Amino acid sequence: MGNTPSHNLSFKLCTSSGIIFIANSEQKDHYFDICNSSPQNIKARNNEVFYNCNRIPLIDINGIENYLENIILLLPKRLLNDLGKVRIVQLMPTSDGGMPHTRPGDNESIDGIICFPNISQLYSFSTLIHELWHIHQRKYLQLWRSLFLKQGWIEWEGELPDELEYNRRYNPDTIDCPLFLFRGKWIPIPIFRDISNPKLGEVDIWFYNPGNRIWIKSIPPELLSYYSDSLPSSAYEHPRELTAYILSEPDKYKDILAFKDLIKEMGIISLPNN
Numbered sequence: 001m002g003n004t005p006s007h008n009l010s011f012k013l014c015t016s017s018g019i020i021f022i023a024n025s026e027q028k029d030h031y032f033d034i035c036n037s038s039p040q041n042i043k044a045r046n047n048e049v050f051y052n053c054n055r056i057p058l059i060d061i062n063g064i065e066n067y068l069e070n071i072i073l074l075l076p077k078r079l080l081n082d083l084g085k086v087r088i089v090q091l092m093p094t095s096d097g098g099m100p101h102t103r104p105g106d107n108e109s110i111d112g113i114i115c116f117p118n119i120s121q122l123y124s125f126s127t128l129i130h131e132l133w134h135i136h137q138r139k140y141l142q143l144w145r146s147l148f149l150k151q152g153w154i155e156w157e158g159e160l161p162d163e164l165e166y167n168r169r170y171n172p173d174t175i176d177c178p179l180f181l182f183r184g185k186w187i188p189i190p191i192f193r194d195i196s197n198p199k200l201g202e203v204d205i206w207f208y209n210p211g212n213r214i215w216i217k218s219i220p221p222e223l224l225s226y227y228s229d230s231l232p233s234s235a236y237e238h239p240r241e242l243t244a245y246i247l248s249e250p251d252k253y254k255d256i257l258a259f260k261d262l263i264k265e266m267g268i269i270s271l272p273n274n
Helices: 019-029 031-036 039-044 058-074 077-084 119-123 125-139 143-149 162-166 221-228 233-235 239-248 258-267
Strands: 010-013 085-091 101-104 112-114 154-155 180-182 187-192 203-209 214-216
Touching: 010 058, 019 085, 019 101, 019 112, 019 221, 031 039, 031 221, 058 119, 058 125, 077 112, 077 125, 077 221, 101 125, 112 119, 112 125, 119 125, 125 143, 143 154, 143 239, 180 187, 187 233, 203 233, 221 258, 233 239
Parallel strands: 010 085, 085 112
Antiparallel strands: 101 112, 154 180, 187 203, 203 214
16 A cells, blocks of 8 residues: 555756756747847847746755745645646746746646746645646636636737837736736736836736727726725736636635635636645
């Protein structure tokens, strides 16, 4: 009788250079190439779009592995069952503004990569869950498109006004489907706050109405009534971000309508097991 894992999800720490895995991800999502096509996104990344990986110090490896072993069964059962191998990579501290994010898996056996500019970010339980949901959203693309449609979101492939497109901040977690229209009226767009000196961490969410070609900075009431002003403004960037925030900290958002609809579709197995 062995200790057979009761879940499919497993973590693989990249203890040496992870540059090969990031390069393989680039072949799938072309994130760096897309950033390089945008002067503002290049400038916001200090002209270093293709960043390097950082070794995880040996002194940290045992602690990280013990931490992951201790908390893995506290993760939502849906993530434990639906995801397989997830690779964890440490980047240089300034990579992508220091923000954790995900990239596609490097081959068919790897579901995705979580990139931490600072490996200590891994110890935030809600951050880990948030990033795992981004991997789930990418792996189960059609499931999430259907869910978003029920919530009122549809992928939008029209053209933005030049001013919005030029100053739009790109996000690796949404790069494959960056624009969604909410209930036929509003498209959230992350815009650099200071367009003369763009910085990745300094972004406001604007909302564009393609029907009358106006855009506003305040969150439209249609969105606020379905979600909540208790969510951070950055969550409104994209339905992937909204759902990742809600599912990673359900105690904060359990009373909002979007949460109830989300759990109705995804089940209580989508909540942490703590």
